[in-house]
Amino acid sequence: MAKTEKNDLFDYTEDSIKSLDWREHIRLRPGMYIGKLGDGSSPDDGIYVLIKEVIDNCIDEYTMGYGKQVDITINEKSVTIRDFGRGIPLGKVVEVVSKINTGAKYDSKVFQKSVGLNGVGTKAVNALSTYFKVTAYREGKEKTAEFERGVLTKEHKENKTTEGNGTMVTFIPDDTVFKNFHYIHEYLDSQLWNYCYLNAGLVMNFNGKKYVSKNGLLDLLQRKTNEDELRYPIIHLKGEDIEVALTHENQYGEEYYSFVNGQYTTQGGTHLAAFREAVVKTLRDFYKKDYDAADIRASICAAVSVRVQEPVFESQTKTKLGSQVVYEGGPSMKNFVGEFMSKELDNYLHRNPTVADSLKKRIEQSERERKELAGIKKLANERAKKANLHNRKLRDCRYHHNDEPSGRDKDAIMEKAKESTIFITEGDSASGSITKSRNVETQAVFSLRGKPLNCFSLTKKVVYENEEFNLLQHALNIEEGYEGLRYNNIVIATDADVDGMHIRLLMMTFFLQFFPDLVKNGHVYILETPLFRVRDKKQTFYCYDEVEKQKAIKKLGGKPEITRFKGLGEISPEEFARFIGPEMRKQPVIVEQGDHVQQLLEYYMGKNTQERQEFIIDNLRVELDLAEETAAAATEEK
Structure with a gap:
């Protein structure tokens, strides 16, 4: 037997070499084309990338001056996107959505500053959809083609039409690739607003809601900030191929929204690095003082958008720009952004001395706060270093979000890094169950002792004075900023009782108060675990609410055994493994468009106001209400 295995190992012949067609390659390695294969609970999950790939083509048409409207409809899992551009040439409808390296974007005269240049986008959507339909409307004629998982099932003949020029795509993502997926409309809402701010x-019309922006990035920052908390009015600067908006708030951290050719680069890149550097240099030169870069950028909220000819991204999902120059033979990205800022921001501050004075006061306030923290920060970090040598609170994993992989296994390591997760748990019993059942390669556990401090309205000094908070920020590697984040997913895992809910609120307050960019960039989640186990001798169902429990009882019939889980510690490690595995349910913590962090925290975590008391009384749910909901759900099921 051993001899046969050895022979097989070296049996490397012509038969070993396989050539995959475009469809097979995309389906075999979908992560290469659309990133994460999540269920929709994360904003960078593949189901949103599929929508983005189709809309990007619509935006490119708009950018070239064709079509001023895009209509998006999502009905359960079916997505339809219609633009009013030129429409795909009718003779090329099938090829454009099913042949790699087919498209107009290789001719840079037609698409000078397009988002998608590789001709893969709609092909990936096609290959990863159980149903895909494309219709091109062009000069009074239409042509339709239908596919299943990238395979052409029906090519319609050309017909006459009264529809205006453009393209309509309908697709249903493949649920064997994106398991148990669902769309979170807040993510789509944010995605569509970004398109409008940049164009x-x-x-854009989405399920009856209209999106439009008149003032570009100025509108974006007005929506993302609270006017009452701004230190000075938003500075809005525009030039050829660049637009910038910036201000300073009272919150901690730095908050950036960066874009390239209309693409939201969530991981930044060369343009954002150039912008951050340019802000520091310009303000040092203007005030003729060598301020610390951290003091200048503390509490900044800014958006920067650039247009680049034939951009180079670091991945197919285009979340990080790698281009070093704006166009071939043109200026470097650093010089392009730097020269724009040194001229336009300097001019603005000279013309607006009141703004210049307020900005200077904000920088000097940050400088004072940093110096006040210096002493306690040094002591706290020394304690943290000692604790990290044998940190009983943290059970670490092997791969991390900030890993910089290289070599032959680079892609595999990057995938693991995206999956890196830290569970923040309460008490030893809960952390014990998760620790025993976790994936040690990608899942870490941090144990809390009792209830953490309510840190609303406190200064960052408390993060260093409180040993637990200090150890947590070191475990996450976020003390010096968001860029070094060690885990892609921060999952708060508490019991589903009153104390557990309170701990959730306290931890969310900690992140929103001191590290709001973690929440705003979609890294913080709440773990959902089942409340009930319903089983008989043949089947077991885990139910997350009363409605699911009643459905399980009905399926099993008779008198099944029902267990109510009061805490995470009651769930055995063997059972827990399935709740934190590939089909883990986690609820993202989302700050909705127009919500302002400090107002939210003051309402929910501040002094017990009359307003909050009235909200609680008006929204109390008693057992009778729950019973009625369950009965209604059961009736609907019948």
Whole structure:
């Protein structure tokens, strides 16, 4: 037997070499094309990338001056996107969505500053959809083609039409690839607003809601900030191929929204690095003082958008720009952004001395706060270093979000890094169950002792004075900023009782108060675990609410055994493994468009106001209400 295995190992012949067609390659390695294969609970999950790939083509048409409207409809899992651009040439409808390296974007005269240049986008959507339909409307004629998982099932003949020029795509993501997926409309809402901010005048309609922006990035920052908390009015600067908006708030951290050719680069890149550097240099030169870069950028909220000819991204999902120059033979990204800022921001501050004075006061306040923290920060970090040598609170994993992989296994390591997760648990019993059942390669556990401090309205000094908070920020590697984040997913895992809910609120307050960019960039989640186990001798169902429990009882019939889990510690490690595995349910913590962090915290975590008391009384749910909901759900099921 051993001899046969050895022979097989070296049996490397012509038969070993396989050539995959475009469809097979995309389906075999979907992560290469659309990133994470999540269930929709994360904003960078593949189901949102599929929508983005289709809309990007619509935006490219708009950018070239064709079509001012895009209509998006999502009905359960079916997505339809219609633009009013030129429409795909009718003779090429099938090829454009099913042949790699087919498209107009290789001719840079047609698409000078396009988002998608590789001709893969809609092909990936096609290959990863159980149903895909494309219709091109062009000069009074239409042509339709239908596919299943990338395979052409029906090519319609050309017909006459009264529809205006453009393209309509309908697709249903493949649920064997994206298991148990669902769309979170807040993510789509944010995605569509970003398109509008970057394309002033473009109208987008999503399930009956209209999106349009007149003032570009100025509108974005007005929506993301609270006017009452701004230190000075938003500075809005525009030039050829660049637009910038910036201000300073009272919150901790730095908050950036960066874009390239209309693409939201969530991981930044060369343009954002150039912008951060340019802000520091320009303000040092203007005030003629060598301020610390951290003091200048503390509490900044900014958006920067650039247009680049044939951009180079570091991945197919285009979340990080790698281009070093704006166009071939043109200026470097660093010089392009730096020269724009040194001229336009300097001019603005000279013309607006009141703004210049307020900005200077904000920088000097940050400087004072940093110096006040210096002493306690040094002591706290020394304690943290000692604790990290044998940190009983943290059970670490092997792969981390900030890993910089290289070599032959680079892609595999990057995938593991995206999956890196830290569970923040309460007490020893809960952390014990998770620790025993976790994936040690990608899942870490941090144990809390009792209830953490309510840190609303406190200064960052408390993060260093409180040993637990200090150890947590070191475990996450976020003390010096968001860029070094060690885990892609921060999952708060508490019991589903009153104390557990309170701990959730306290931890969310900690992140929103001191590290709001973690929440705003979609890294913080709440773990959902089942409340009930319903089983008989043949089947077991885990139910997350009363409605699911009643459905399980009905399926099993008779008198099944029902267990109510009061805490995470009651769930055995063997059972727990399935709740934190590939089909883990986690609820993202989302700050909705227009919500302002300090107002939210003051309402929910501040002094017990009359307003909050009235909200609680008006929204109390008693057992009778729950019973009625369950009965209604059961009736609907019948």
